[in-house]
Amino acid sequence: MSADMTPADKAKYVSARRAADLVENGMRVGLGTGSTAAFLVRRLGEMVRDEGLKIRGVPTSTRTADLARAEGIEVITLEQAGWLDLTIDGADEFDNDLNLIKGGGGALLQEKIVAMASDRMIVIADAGKHVETLGAFPLPVEIIPFGWQATRKLIEELLISMDVQGHDTALRMASESPFVTDEGNYILDLDLKRIGDAQQLAQALNQIPGVVENGLFIDICDTVVIGYDDGRLELRDLTKGTIVREQLDLPDRDNLFTDIAK
Numbered sequence: 001m002s003a004d005m006t007p008a009d010k011a012k013y014v015s016a017r018r019a020a021d022l023v024e025n026g027m028r029v030g031l032g033t034g035s036t037a038a039f040l041v042r043r044l045g046e047m048v049r050d051e052g053l054k055i056r057g058v059p060t061s062t063r064t065a066d067l068a069r070a071e072g073i074e075v076i077t078l079e080q081a082g083w084l085d086l087t088i089d090g091a092d093e094f095d096n097d098l099n100l101i102k103g104g105g106g107a108l109l110q111e112k113i114v115a116m117a118s119d120r121m122i123v124i125a126d127a128g129k130h131v132e133t134l135g136a137f138p139l140p141v142e143i144i145p146f147g148w149q150a151t152r153k154l155i156e157e158l159l160i161s162m163d164v165q166g167h168d169t170a171l172r173m174a175s176e177s178p179f180v181t182d183e184g185n186y187i188l189d190l191d192l193k194r195i196g197d198a199q200q201l202a203q204a205l206n207q208i209p210g211v212v213e214n215g216l217f218i219d220i221c222d223t224v225v226i227g228y229d230d231g232r233l234e235l236r237d238l239t240k241g242t243i244v245r246e247q248l249d250l251p252d253r254d255n256l257f258t259d260i261a262k
C-alpha cells in the first residue's frame with residue numbers, strides 16, 4: 001500500500017496518526033468523513049484492538065459508521081452520546097483562523113451537527129488545504145430536493161446581492177442522477193473563488209428556505225493538525241495560541257502505513 005500512496009495521502013496519514021494520540025480513554029468521539037478521517041478511524045481501530053483504548057464513536061456518515069464498526073470501534077448515535085468530548089474531522093480548506101470549508105464528500109450536515117455538539121473540534125489536514133482566504137474550493141450547500149431549482153435561483157440572487165463576482169452554482173451529480181446525501185438532500189457546489197465575509201455568507205445562505213446547511217464552519221474548530229508527506233507536522237491550537245512542530249517517527253518505507261493497510 002505504501003508504494004501507491006500519493007504525497008497528499010502520506011500527509012493526511014501523518015496528521016490523522018498524530019491526532020489519534022489526542023483521543024483519551026472513555027471519550028465520546030465524533031468521527032469525521034473523508035479520506036483523512038478514514039486514516040484516523042483506522043488508527044483508532046488499531047488502538048482499540050491492540051492497545052485497549054476504550055472509546056465510543058459517533059460517525060458523521062454511513063461510510064464512516066461502516067468503517068468504524070469494521071475496525072471494532074463501538075459506534076453510538078449522537079442521541080445516545082448526548083454530548084461529545086471531541087470531534088476529529090478532515091476539511092477541504094482551512095484559513096489562519098481555522099474557519100473551514102467542508103462537504104467535499106457530501107457529509108457536511110452531519111459533520112456540522114456533530115462538531116457543534118462537541119467540547120472541541122480538531123481538524124486533520126495535509127498542508128495543501130491551507131488557504132489565506134476561503135473559496136478556492138467550491139462551497140458545498142446542502143439543499144432540499146423539493147423545488148431545488150428555485151432554491152438555486154435564490155442562492156444566485158443572494159450571491160449577486162452580496163457582490164460575489166463570477167460565481168457558478170452546480171448541482172452535484174453521481175453519474176446520471178443528482179448526488180443524494182445521507183439525509184436525502186442534494187448538494188449545490190458554489191464556485192466562488194474567494195469568500196470575503198464567510199460569516200455573513202454562511203448566515204445569509206441559511207436564511208433561504210430550501211437550504212439545509214452550508215459547508216462553512218466558522219468559529220467551530222480550535223485546533224488543526226497539519227501533516228506533511230515527510231512526517232513533519234504542525235499542531236496549531238487557537239485556544240492556547242500555540243504552534244507546535246514535531247516530526248512523526250515513521251517506520252521504514254517497506255512497512256510504512258501497514259498498520260492501517262486494509
Ligand SMILES: O=C[C@H](O)[C@H](O)[C@H](O)COP(=O)(O)O
Pocket residue numbers: 032033034035036037089090091092101102103104105106107108111
Ligand atoms: O463531506 C466531506 C468532508 O467534509 C471531508 O472531511 C472533506 O471533504 C475532506 O475530505 P478529505 O479528507 O477526503 O480531503
